[in-house]
Amino acid sequence: MSVSLVDLPPAPRTRGPAAPPHDRTVWHINTTAHGGGVAELLRRSVPSHNAAGVPTKWLALGGDAEFFAVTKRLHHRLHGYHDPHGPLGADERRIYAAATAQLGREVLEHVAPGDLCVLHDPQSIGLAPALSAAGIKVAWRCHIGSTEHASPEVRETWEFLRPYLDAPLRCVFSVDGYAPPGLRPGQCVTIPPSIDPAAAKNRALTPDEVTAALRAIGLEEGAQGTGSARSGTATVLQDAPLPPGAEVVVQVSRWDPLKDMAGVLAAFAERIAPRRPAAHLVLAGPEPLDIPDDPEGAEIFAGVRDAWAALPAPVRARVHLVKLTLKDTEGNALLVNALQRRADVIAQKSLREGFGLTVTEAMWKGAAIVASRVGGIPSQLRHEREGLLLADAHDGEEFAAHVLRLLANEGLRERLGDAAALRCAELFLAERELADHYRLYQELRP
Ligand code: UDP
Numbered sequence: 348m349s350v351s352l353v354d355l356p357p358a359p360r361t362r363g364p365a366a367p368p369h370d371r372t373v374w375h376i377n378t379t380a381h382g383g384g385v386a387e388l389l390r391r392s393v394p395s396h397n398a399a400g401v402p403t404k405w406l407a408l409g410g411d412a413e414f415f416a417v418t419k420r421l422h423h424r425l426h427g428y429h430d431p432h433g434p435l436g437a438d439e440r441r442i443y444a445a446a447t448a449q450l451g452r453e454v455l456e457h458v459a460p461g462d463l464c465v466l467h468d469p470q471s472i473g474l475a476p477a478l479s480a481a482g483i484k485v486a487w488r489c490h491i492g493s494t495e496h497a498s499p500e501v502r503e504t505w506e507f508l509r510p511y512l513d514a515p516l517r518c519v520f521s522v523d524g525y526a527p528p529g530l531r532p533g534q535c536v537t538i539p540p541s542i543d544p545a546a547a548k549n550r551a552l553t554p555d556e557v558t559a560a561l562r563a564i565g566l567e568e569g570a571q572g573t574g575s576a577r578s579g580t581a582t583v584l585q586d587a588p589l590p591p592g593a594e595v596v597v598q599v600s601r602w603d604p605l606k607d608m609a610g611v612l613a614a615f616a617e618r619i620a621p622r623r624p625a626a627h628l629v630l631a632g633p634e635p636l637d638i639p640d641d642p643e644g645a646e647i648f649a650g651v652r653d654a655w656a657a658l659p660a661p662v663r664a665r666v667h668l669v670k671l672t673l674k675d676t677e678g679n680a681l682l683v684n685a686l687q688r689r690a691d692v693i694a695q696k697s698l699r700e701g702f703g704l705t706v707t708e709a710m711w712k713g714a715a716i717v718a719s720r721v722g723g724i725p726s727q728l729r730h731e732r733e734g735l736l737l738a739d740a741h742d743g744e745e746f747a748a749h750v751l752r753l754l755a756n757e758g759l760r761e762r763l764g765d766a767a768a769l770r771c772a773e774l775f776l777a778e779r780e781l782a783d784h785y786r787l788y789q790e791l792r793p
Contacts, residue, residue: 349409350453353380358394373403373788374458376474377467378418380407381673382638383601384540384704385467385490390676391543395781401788406457408471414446415640421469424504426699426722427493428605435507443507447473458483461793466515469504470640475514484791487515490540491701492525493722505529516791521702522723536787539726541780542707542771547680549711552688560685561589566629566667567689580678582634584652584668586660593627593665594754597690599683599708602632602647605699609651610743612666614696618747620662623754631669631686638673687712691760692753698740700724707775710734710767715760717749727775733767 375393377385389405396403410418417439424430451474458464460482466472467488475485493501505512505527512518512530519536520526526535542549552560562569565576568588576583589595596615600606608630615628630651635644648670655666669686671679687693693709695718700706702723709716710728718724719740730736735749753760 350450350457351380351407351409352457353389353393353405353407355390355394355405358398360398371402371462371793372458373401374406374454374462374464375403375467376406376408376454376464376471378408378410378415378470378640379638380405381676382633382641384702387548387704388490388540389467391546391777392781392784395543395777396784399781401785404457406454408450408454410446410450410470410640412642413442415470415642417442418470418640419642421504421507422491423605423699424500425469425489425491425493426605426701427495427498427501428699430500435503440507443473447471448477450474451477454478455481455483463788463791465519469508472508472511472515475511479514484793485515486517486519486787486791487512488519488538489525490521491722492520492522493699494522494524496528517787519787522726525701538780538783538787539723539775540702540704540707541775541777542704542711543777544711547677548684549708550684552684557685557688560681561689564669564682566669580672580675581682582670584655584670585666586664589627589629589667592625594623594625594691595627595629595689596692596694596750596754597629597631597686598694598696599631599686599705600695600697601638601641602635602644602651603641604643604647605697606632607696607698607740608632608647609654610698610741611694611696611746612651612654614743614747614750615666616658616662618743619750620665622747622751626754627665627667629667629669629686629690631671631683633673633679634670683708684712687714690714692717692750694746694750695719695724696737696740696746697721697724703727706734707771710771710775713764713768715753715764716767717746717753728767728770732763733770734763 375389379386393403393405463484465486472487479485517536519538523537561567564578564581566583598611673679687709693714693716695703695706697719700722706727716734720736721740728734737745
């Protein structure tokens with residue numbers, strides 16, 4: 348086990364809230380400094396808090412393979428996803444309890460009574476009782492969830508976490524309806540996640556900047572030659588770069604079964620490519636080795652790579668797999684930004700989703716989006732208004748029909764994209780979330 352302080356460059360000083368929302372240090376605690384929505388959120392919000400005069404630090408918890416195997420199962424199960432490993436038993440409880448007890452001791456070497464710890468996700472909720480007993484104020488921010496409380500996976504997982512749920516003074520969920528039954532009245536808060544429009548991942552890019560970023564990794568045809576390419580920031584697996592005039596469908600996601608990259612690949616190969624000759628697919632995700640708490644990444648990527656390799660050559664030439672190096676934070680952000688802006692259609696065919704930050708990022712860029720009607724996504728965009736939602740996330744035919752409809756209709760792409768950008772500006776930008784957090788901190792002052 349190990350606990351490390353994630354050091355971030357300071358953000359420019361900003362005018363903070365009228366009264367300091369908390370006099371003591373606010374600690375955000377999660378299990379990875381890179382990869383996924385939570386790291387993305389903290390990377391931005393921790394410097395913003397400090398810039399606004401709220402002393403805030405970020406601790407990333409380490410763990411061994413056994414611990415992260417259990418927490419990955421908790422993650423899938425809380426999404427209501429089938430757990431092939433069977434019920435959570437005494438072994439899982441022992442592994443989880445031992446790891447979080449050890450991590451709790453290490454965290455107590457950093458934090459002081461009266462400080463506020465915001466624990467993120469099921470990986471760290473196990474620390475709540477020990478921190479609370481040591482006089483630390485504890486809130487829990489759960490970024491995943493499901494409204495399917497009757498599902499056996501969801502119910503059992505909440506029972507598994509039950510011993511830890513009394514300690515947090517507040518449990519924060521991204522979507523109304525994710526809170527499990529049995530929490531105290533007033534313990535639950537809903538705060539939808541947001542994005543920072545000024546961040547490298549979201550700032551405006553000129554078409555030339557987009558092209559330059561994609562050429563630099565060899566994805567777009569240009570000076571870099573042809574075929575698969577490796578740069579400091581990305582590895583691209585492809586037969587040939589995107590040709591000029593390609594209609595590009597993009598999904599940016601971790602290599603996680605719940606993101607269904609394989610389903611996007613299959614629907615593209617079988618149903619979109621034959622009907623739309625200029626269409627290309629780009630599946631982009633992080634280098635799996637860069638995400639310590641996501642042990643499935645390498646295997647899922649390998650499955651997608653094998654499926655790509657097995658495609659008939661003319662289709663394979665139109666599918667591009669991109670692995671981004673998260674350790675190059677700026678390079679990764681620029682490339683995600685460029686990919687989302689280059690896309691003619693953005694896909695998020697998740698089978699389950701807590702709250703898809705990639706969807707919000709695409710909305711901000713005015714993209715035409717096809718996404719599953721799962722988890723938080725329908726609260727982010729509405730069918731036929733800001734994007735197209737799949738009635739059935741597993742349905743490749745429906746997915747393909749939506750993508751083909753958008754590719755064929757530029758006016759529709761523009762209308763939905765403009766509406767998406769507007770809704771994002773109204774509901775999902777950082778300022779609103781900062782205010783929500785300050786309110787929470789204020790309520791939990793010593
Ligand atoms: N992301 C990234 N590089 C990648 C893939 C994803 O920076 O190769 C980012 C993405 O832009 C988003 C976050 O990781 O900000 C994923 O958050 P989301 O809520 O969509 O899904 P999660 O991974 O948390 O389930």
